Amino acid sequence: MKEIHWHIQFCWVKAHVGVQGNETADTLGKEAATSTDTPECYDKVPKSVVKSELELLSVEKWQMEWDQ
Numbered sequence: 001m002k003e004i005h006w007h008i009q010f011c012w013v014k015a016h017v018g019v020q021g022n023e024t025a026d027t028l029g030k031e032a033a034t035s036t037d038t039p040e041c042y043d044k045v046p047k048s049v050v051k052s053e054l055e056l057l058s059v060e061k062w063q064m065e066w067d068q
Contacts, residue, residue: 004045006053 006050008054008057
């Protein structure tokens with residue numbers, strides 16, 4: 001099985017005050033993030049793989065920061 005290396009970056013984004021469509025984008029984003037009945041629309045990477053990779057990388061990053 002081919003090993004896949006993921007690079008995912010989370011960052012803070014300042015509010016888009018005054019940007020047209022922002023409220024709609026926020027609403028849709030919140031719905032997507034909290035919905036549990038959204039079907040998977042891909043077949044190459046299962047959610048479980050992404051979740052386990054994120055958990056592993058999060059723990060590794062936390063440990064590096066703690067060590068410093």
